[in-house]
Amino acid sequence: MSKATIRIPTPLRSFTGGAGQIEVEGTTVGQALDVLGRRHDGILERVLDADGRIRGFVNIYLGESDVKTLGGLDAPLTGTAVISIVPAVAGGVR
Amino acid sequence: MPEATGSEQRHAAGAGLPTLRWSTSVVAELERRASRGYPHEVCGLMIGSQTSNETFVARVTEARNLRTDRLGDRYRLDPEDFLMADADARRDGLDVVGIWHTHPDHPPKPSQTDLESAWEGYSYVILAVRDAGVAGIRSWRIDGPHFREQSIEEAIP
Numbered sequence: 001m002s003k004a005t006i007r008i009p010t011p012l013r014s015f016t017g018g019a020g021q022i023e024v025e026g027t028t029v030g031q032a033l034d035v036l037g038r039r040h041d042g043i044l045e046r047v048l049d050a051d052g053r054i055r056g057f058v059n060i061y062l063g064e065s066d067v068k069t070l071g072g073l074d075a076p077l078t079g080t081a082v083i084s085i086v087p088a089v090a091g092g093v094r
Numbered sequence: 095m096p097e098a099t100g101s102e103q104r105h106a107a108g109a110g111l112p113t114l115r116w117s118t119s120v121v122a123e124l125e126r127r128a129s130r131g132y133p134h135e136v137c138g139l140m141i142g143s144q145t146s147n148e149t150f151v152a153r154v155t156e157a158r159n160l161r162t163d164r165l166g167d168r169y170r171l172d173p174e175d176f177l178m179a180d181a182d183a184r185r186d187g188l189d190v191v192g193i194w195h196t197h198p199d200h201p202p203k204p205s206q207t208d209l210e211s212a213w214e215g216y217s218y219v220i221l222a223v224r225d226a227g228v229a230g231i232r233s234w235r236i237d238g239p240h241f242r243e244q245s246i247e248e249a250i251p
Binding site: 007013059086090 | 135137144161164166167168169170171173174176177180184189190191193195197198200204205206207208211212213214215216218
């Protein structure tokens with residue numbers, strides 16, 4: 001088990017009582033997110049779909065790498081990991 | 095855009111929403127970046143602090159627009175720029191409090207595309223930009239299924 005810090009973006013802090021980061025333990029990114037979801041009801045539904053896949057309007061980073069490039073939620077945690085939930089930001093004139 | 099427009103008509107600007115506060119120098123920085131990017135859409139993040147009655151913008155960052163296929167009317171902010179801006183902000187005890195982007199040759203009102211991608215809890219500043227420069231700046235927040243306009247207060251410096 002590795003320790004991981006999960007960085008919570010401002011729009012999801014209503015689920016964490018205002019906390020900007022949550023400390024968890026796990027062996028993969030997916031496990032760490034599960035721990036987050038068990039502690040903070042409702043947050044995981046905003047990040048993962050019903051099949052447990054990362055939603056299209058969210059990016060998950062492990063350190064400075066998009067987890068999609070690291071094997072997705074199975075990406076292993078090593079050392080002191082930082083997981084960031086990064087909102088996808090888009091829009092435009094039309 | 096009809097939902098955003100309808101919402102705007104039903105509510106006085108900013109009622110019940112936090113007020114966005116920033117300095118004249120932050121506004122000048124935004125205007126400079128917005129004008130420089132014209133006629134392309136330019137986007138970035140607003141860094142500051144958020145309370146129930148105030149969105150304070152201490153500084154702004156510019157981010158890469160990944161929609162290189164439609165630079166004139168769409169933006170997708172590079173998540174790696176978000177990651178870096180967020181890390182810098184946290185180091186300073188601040189947060190990402192919103193997003194800014196430009197509407198080249200269009201009003202500073204959210205489009206349907208803006209609405210579909212919006213996150214509740216962020217402020218969305220839109221700058222209308224024309225050839226002659228910035229023609230308007232307004233800020234919006236998601237409130238239920240709509241955007242509502244947020245009051246802006248500018249302080250010196």
